[in-house]
Amino acid sequence: MALNHTRLIRCCEALREKQTMVENQELRKAGLKVTLPRVKILQMLDNTEDRHMSAEDVYKSLMEAGEDVGLATVYRVLTQFEAAGLVVRHNFDGGHAVFELADGEHHDHMVCVDTGEVIEFFDAEIERRQQEVVKEHGYEMVDHNLVLYVKKKGS
Numbered sequence: 127m128a129l130n131h132t133r134l135i136r137c138c139e140a141l142r143e144k145q146t147m148v149e150n151q152e153l154r155k156a157g158l159k160v161t162l163p164r165v166k167i168l169q170m171l172d173n174t175e176d177r178h179m180s181a182e183d184v185y186k187s188l189m190e191a192g193e194d195v196g197l198a199t200v201y202r203v204l205t206q207f208e209a210a211g212l213v214v215r216h217n218f219d220g221g222h223a224v225f226e227l228a229d230g231e232h233h234d235h236m237v238c239v240d241t242g243e244v245i246e247f248f249d250a251e252i253e254r255r256q257q258e259v260v261k262e263h264g265y266e267m268v269d270h271n272l273v274l275y276v277k278k279k280g281s
């Protein structure tokens with residue numbers, strides 16, 4: 127058992143190292159110098175289950191992980207990430223701005239007005255209809271951002 131445990135830890139360390147290399151590469155590709163706060167924050171965004179995090183969420187998660195990165199630094203780094211195209215900022219109504227990695231396929235969002243939870247969705251029919259509506263108005267789509275404000279049924 128002890129051996130397996132050691133092996134597991136070694137494996138985790140190797141994985142973390144490899145991941146840090148990936149993050150370093152991502153930063154360089156985005157034209158950003160590799161600094162510890164940037165790597166830590168990018169790692170946090172890469173590994174979190176919560177794809178949409180406010181600066182405060184990132185700050186709290188880093189603190190819980192024992193990382194010493196101040197809130198002002200988190201704000202600054204997230205803004206730099208946004209400018210570099212690494213993350214997308216969403217300013218949903220009635221809450222803090224949330225950030226997500228700009229790595230995914232196109233999707234839209236629902237925001238729960240009670241809990242602030244952000245739910246991603248993609249609907250081919252809605253996408254198609256939007257294209258048609260834009261065309262009917264004599265335009266072509268450049269980008270779009272659809273946000274539905276929702277609450278749990280019956281609440």
Ligand SMILES: [Zn+2]
Binds near residue numbers: 234
């Ligand atoms: Zn999203």
